[in-house]
Amino acid sequence: MSVNSFGRLFRFTTWGESHGPAIGAVVDGCPPGLAIDESAIQPFLDARRPGQSKFTTQRQEPDQVRILSGVFDGKTTGTPISLMIENVDQRSKDYSDVARAYRPGHADYAYDAKYGFRDYRGGGRSSARETASRVAAGAVARLVIPEVKICAYVSEIGGDMIDPGNFDEAEIANNPFFCPDVAAVARWEKIIDDARKAGSSVGAVVECSASGVPAGWGAPLYGKLDADLAAAMMGINAVKGVEIGDGFAAARLTGETNADPMRPAKETGPDGAPEFTANHAGGIAGGISTGQPVTCRVAFKPTSSILTPQPTVTREGQATELFTKGRHDPCVGIRGVPVVEAMMALVLADHKLLHRGQCG
Amino acid sequence: MSVNSFGRLFRFTTWGESHGPAIGAVVDGCPPGLAIDESAIQPFLDARRPGQSKFTTQRQEPDQVRILSGVFDGKTTGTPISLMIENVDQRSKDYSDVARAYRPGHADYAYDAKYGFRDYRGGGRSSARETASRVAAGAVARLVIPEVKICAYVSEIGGDMIDPGNFDEAEIANNPFFCPDVAAVARWEKIIDDARKAGSSVGAVVECSASGVPAGWGAPLYGKLDADLAAAMMGINAVKGVEIGDGFAAARLTGETNADPMRPAKETGPDGAPEFTANHAGGIAGGISTGQPVTCRVAFKPTSSILTPQPTVTREGQATELFTKGRHDPCVGIRGVPVVEAMMALVLADHKLLHRGQCG
Amino acid sequence: MSVNSFGRLFRFTTWGESHGPAIGAVVDGCPPGLAIDESAIQPFLDARRPGQSKFTTQRQEPDQVRILSGVFDGKTTGTPISLMIENVDQRSKDYSDVARAYRPGHADYAYDAKYGFRDYRGGGRSSARETASRVAAGAVARLVIPEVKICAYVSEIGGDMIDPGNFDEAEIANNPFFCPDVAAVARWEKIIDDARKAGSSVGAVVECSASGVPAGWGAPLYGKLDADLAAAMMGINAVKGVEIGDGFAAARLTGETNADPMRPAKETGPDGAPEFTANHAGGIAGGISTGQPVTCRVAFKPTSSILTPQPTVTREGQATELFTKGRHDPCVGIRGVPVVEAMMALVLADHKLLHRGQCG
Amino acid sequence: MSVNSFGRLFRFTTWGESHGPAIGAVVDGCPPGLAIDESAIQPFLDARRPGQSKFTTQRQEPDQVRILSGVFDGKTTGTPISLMIENVDQRSKDYSDVARAYRPGHADYAYDAKYGFRDYRGGGRSSARETASRVAAGAVARLVIPEVKICAYVSEIGGDMIDPGNFDEAEIANNPFFCPDVAAVARWEKIIDDARKAGSSVGAVVECSASGVPAGWGAPLYGKLDADLAAAMMGINAVKGVEIGDGFAAARLTGETNADPMRPAKETGPDGAPEFTANHAGGIAGGISTGQPVTCRVAFKPTSSILTPQPTVTREGQATELFTKGRHDPCVGIRGVPVVEAMMALVLADHKLLHRGQCG
Numbered sequence A, B, C, D: 001m002s003v004n005s006f007g008r009l010f011r012f013t014t015w016g017e018s019h020g021p022a023i024g025a026v027v028d029g030c031p032p033g034l035a036i037d038e039s040a041i042q043p044f045l046d047a048r049r050p051g052q053s054k055f056t057t058q059r060q061e062p063d064q065v066r067i068l069s070g071v072f073d074g075k076t077t078g079t080p081i082s083l084m085i086e087n088v089d090q091r092s093k094d095y096s097d098v099a100r101a102y103r104p105g106h107a108d109y110a111y112d113a114k115y116g117f118r119d120y121r122g123g124g125r126s127s128a129r130e131t132a133s134r135v136a137a138g139a140v141a142r143l144v145i146p147e148v149k150i151c152a153y154v155s156e157i158g159g160d161m162i163d164p165g166n167f168d169e170a171e172i173a174n175n176p177f178f179c180p181d182v183a184a185v186a187r188w189e190k191i192i193d194d195a196r197k198a199g200s201s202v203g204a205v206v207e208c209s210a211s212g213v214p215a216g217w218g219a220p221l222y223g224k225l226d227a228d229l230a231a232a233m234m235g236i237n238a239v240k241g242v243e244i245g246d247g248f249a250a251a252r253l254t255g256e257t258n259a260d261p262m263r264p265a266k267e268t269g270p271d272g273a274p275e276f277t278a279n280h281a282g283g284i285a286g287g288i289s290t291g292q293p294v295t296c297r298v299a300f301k302p303t304s305s306i307l308t309p310q311p312t313v314t315r316e317g318q319a320t321e322l323f324t325k326g327r328h329d330p331c332v333g334i335r336g337v338p339v340v341e342a343m344m345a346l347v348l349a350d351h352k353l354l355h356r357g358q359c360g
Helices: A040-048 A092-100 A107-113 A121-126 A128-144 A170-174 A183-199 A225-234 A247-252 A334-360 B042-048 B091-098 B108-115 B121-127 B127-145 B169-176 B182-198 B225-234 B247-252 B332-357 C040-047 C092-100 C107-115 C121-126 C127-143 C169-174 C182-197 C225-234 C248-252 C333-357 D042-048 D091-098 D110-115 D121-126 D128-144 D170-174 D182-199 D227-236 D247-252 D330-360
Strands: A011-015 A023-028 A065-067 A081-085 A147-155 A204-211 A240-246 A262-264 A274-276 A294-300 A310-313 A319-322 B011-016 B022-028 B065-066 B082-085 B147-159 B203-213 B240-244 B262-264 B274-278 B294-300 B311-313 B320-324 C013-016 C021-026 C065-067 C081-086 C149-157 C204-211 C240-245 C262-264 C272-277 C294-300 C308-315 C317-321 D012-015 D020-027 D066-067 D081-085 D149-155 D204-211 D239-245 D262-264 D274-275 D294-301 D310-313 D318-320
Touching: A011 A128, A011 C021, A011 D020, A011 D081, A023 A183, A040 A128, A040 A319, A040 A334, A040 B108, A040 C272, A081 A128, A081 A147, A081 D012, A092 A121, A092 A319, A107 B332, A121 A128, A121 B311, A121 C182, A147 A170, A147 C121, A170 C013, A183 D239, A204 A334, A225 A240, A225 A294, A225 D012, A240 A247, A240 B225, A240 B247, A247 B203, A247 B294, A274 D128, A294 A334, A294 B247, A294 C248, A334 B108, A334 C107, B011 B121, B011 C021, B011 C081, B022 B127, B022 C013, B042 B127, B082 B127, B082 C013, B082 C127, B091 B320, B108 B121, B121 B127, B121 C092, B121 D239, B127 B332, B147 B169, B147 B182, B203 B332, B225 B240, B225 B294, B225 B332, B294 B332, B311 C121, B332 D330, C013 C127, C040 C127, C040 C333, C065 C149, C065 D204, C081 C127, C092 C121, C107 C182, C107 D294, C107 D330, C121 C127, C127 C333, C149 C169, C149 C333, C204 C333, C204 D247, C204 D294, C225 C240, C225 C294, C225 C333, C225 D227, C240 C248, C240 D227, C240 D247, C248 D020, C248 D239, C248 D294, C294 C333, C294 D247, C333 D110, D042 D128, D042 D330, D081 D128, D081 D310, D091 D121, D110 D121, D110 D318, D121 D149, D128 D330, D149 D182, D149 D294, D149 D330, D204 D330, D227 D239, D227 D330, D294 D330
Parallel strands: A262 B311, A310 B262, C262 D310, C308 D262
Antiparallel strands: A011 A023, A023 A081, A065 A081, A147 A204, A204 A294, A240 A294, A240 B240, A262 A274, A310 A319, B011 B022, B022 B082, B065 B082, B147 B203, B203 B294, B240 B294, B262 B274, B311 B320, C013 C021, C021 C081, C065 C081, C149 C204, C204 C294, C240 C294, C240 D239, C262 C272, C308 C317, D012 D020, D020 D081, D066 D081, D149 D204, D204 D294, D239 D294, D262 D274, D310 D318
């Protein structure tokens, strides 16, 4: 019941603070016999890594992952896989003000209220740096679900949306925004540059689709695939909203327009698996996958760390103002893309094992 | 790890199908010594009960709850509270077609894909009837958090929104839609009446606010209060989207406009609790409550059961058409209001106990 | 994390007090498609049922189980199976003294210390009556592991042991003591009759063996098959000791005498499964089954409810004496046999599903 | 539900193999504000450390623990505490034979049967080396329960028991056997020396007592304090039996002789807490602590690694013989003492938090 763990049969536990010696994850329940080494994990960490363009924080972290256990002769053994990432570029001196007063929009006050005090260096445990552990664990999860292809991208920054007609998956890796619409890239450069120069920040929406998920993963009624995805995504730093399939737009449809009709698949296998002619449901019905792509949308608020002073109070309850020094992302949603993908992989891997356990 | 359970320290497990002899919930972890009897639960079930107006399903269920254990001399004993609700008005004959083919938008195909077969009578376990168990369990949860006041209402039906300027909490109980805007009631009557007559259905958005939650409930990083709420709400039948605080709208704000500034409270207690001058965050920062009202929005899709025939396939994979006979809500979101409140209460009760366990 | 639940993938939750309207269990995670009805459960309840001979409590309980959910067309659906057993023969008037003072050897004082008060009627939740729920759940578990044959029996009563040379499995069902040694039956009749007439009670040891368990069930390091069995058995009312394989006797062996040597099986399959020439380990090594019979021994203390007055204190801390009126077993270990079998089945079913989930 | 985790609210997860780069534990749920640094943990590891006398394995491991997270300004922060211990003295070359054939009494065959292969170096994950992680986690648990004093010792080696009349707690730290009876020390030296010289091994019994546990910890019915202790102890490498209080001896008592009578405490507090005049129950009734010392006995089998060749089979199913080279303890029970203490602390810390959560 550990609150720093996630998953049931495929379960990971993360540890570490922004300015401690290291962060890490212990992945438990990974099936044995999967080929793995650090090179299966590092590319996903590299995609999340800060300091790669002027559009993200300038903190320089190599984010080199080490596998400390659970692997023998290049294969998973079925025992816990301990992953560690050392913290290298910590500048604790940047955070002296934060010790004194609460940054609005941050977890500072909430942590103090809960625990009586907090590790104020870089947000401590509440820092987005923890998401590196999720990405590392997610890379292991991907090995469990080779049949699934996961693709996430940014669809909106600062209120500026991509044109779905321009969607080009190949474009996502070609720009620092994980943007599938080449026409939006130039606009977003300006939006983020403007925000950065103004010491401000902007929000973003990330969309994610997982294709290849067979029908039958998930479980009623409190282990629903969509409920687990909602928890997984809402638990990412800065996320304030989650939609499955059409999400809030579905609330404006009618029963007819929201239906996902079925027809016989052209090449029907022995199980009579149908073909859907729409996917308003986002690939999930009754909490169980239908065989269609599993889709979700995730809303990231603008980075709370901004250079504009904000009214706040000190630990002693005195009025003061605070702006956040240090190096921060003008749009945290961008680096959220690999994290969203990781959480999708982690939830699906868990449900694959659960399904096999109960129904295999 | 049971997938029909929810919660950690305050935990409930539900059982039962739409057309079995009864449904129920076992509530485990309820603190001892709380005054309780059936009358503490029944009013919430009555609010959810079908057949009360022409705007909801005409199935007539008295939904009388019985407490079978865990209570002695009118008080909870700290042992499991078993709640049972008998099914009375089941008309299994209505569901013969459903045995043969898959209803689009329903869990029929997903259940078959997962389990190999399904209880097709009224959706079986996937029926919204299960939410009565949640409402009963939620009523027990409310006893655990007397300091919290929970208020949910419908803010949008079929795309027609309330006017926030007209918000009147007292109005919510005065109409069959849980609508706080008296001006919207007449419009919604027509929308739903039209949908019902057309054999169609409409979606809805439910908003919920919990005031009185002290700062400090919740937990990083996989027991976040907002992540648990997201799972709780997304797990309700027909829900496709969840927002905390400003939700997706936050993705369009800047760091400055999204900040929730703090100032010294007028009557500052010894702990220097601040006063917030905005609540974009929905009362949660870093997964932990801030002392502000905890707010969320929940999107319900239109009822999938409609009278318009839809293309679908039979279990054997043959093309057919299906429309759903039986008695259904033209807008399931309406009866979702007591369920949303119940899930809010269940999550908060659990986090109160968790906080006390770790930090008490 | 509910403390009234047991198991991971095959999980059950029990509820109910000795003198409430009913007791029951919700079994969650049972695979779909297993043939089941009440007749698959009732015989095991009948074996545990009180009032069947003068050697057990004279409380008359029909212990008729009802399946309330999770079954359709005579097969499990994969959804929760709710089992209910009504309490019929409750004589609450017998327990008036217990409300006033604490019975030595009972949980009375512990419950009061924990919860502030207790349901004193028949021990409430701490009554051995709860074990009927375990037996019912265990009957469902047996359906999950048809390859396993479980056999438990009493090997010692009041210090009088069976002669292993006389062991005859067929004899177990032929006497009221689940005794496999026909020569011991007459001696035990006298021991228990003497104890009953003296208003006293005696302890017992129950042994249990599960054959047919394939190699590979169980899990390092905190889901060890033997650790789970230890928890399962120690959690039965009145149990004070658990041994796997040779148990405490193993502490007196040497490495050589305790080894379980292996040799090629006469008919070796493609996986080279070996044949063991001894089973000191009780069929478990490193927490994982080896393919040999899984064996354990369980020590039951003498019934705490005796007619001899004992020094004790009242709720207010005054000295008093108390003897337990009411109808009680002179040797609770006897009726523990079906419970031990049920717990063995429940643990094995859970580990079969877990193994399939991770390694399937 | 991770099988490499233990505990509910105070929960730890261990990782690492005998011959990997390191082993470790992540402790989650530790309350905030407890003073801690490595020096609070190291002494307990030193007590378990190998190579300290000729009576234990000659593997030389400094077992220096590092705290990687969860601590700030010398206090726990309430977030996960990551503990790491590097493996230093690994001699993998000793284990070449083990790759080829199965060591009798070891988990080799069981791991292969479960996972399809295994890390054969030093037993991999099944090595007793993992218990260092438990000891480290247990040291953190002790900080949570300062009111409790835990004392474990060896009461029997190779069938030779201490004389209870000679019990002297101060003696335990004065000899390499954790023996409280100075008269037994010389005898045990010879027993173990003989076993070592003969390439054999002997078993042991460890007893443990926790005083200061208040009444009320524990929980019916599947979170019983004794059931959790049974799982905790049976999960330690080489353990085959667990007793609470009188254990198997209780099965030979009568209701009268097994009763733990109560009388008013001489200085009765406002809650009327009674004084017990016996402790057959081992401080636990109905799964809940009574305020008396919590006592248990744990049986360790003789070390399976011996120098005498044993019949066994190869991975391919061919008959062979095997003896275990490498450096091993002639009596693993001795070094089990700090592990038993750690598991006692871990279970009690968890139940303290659970009690506070539900009943606080």
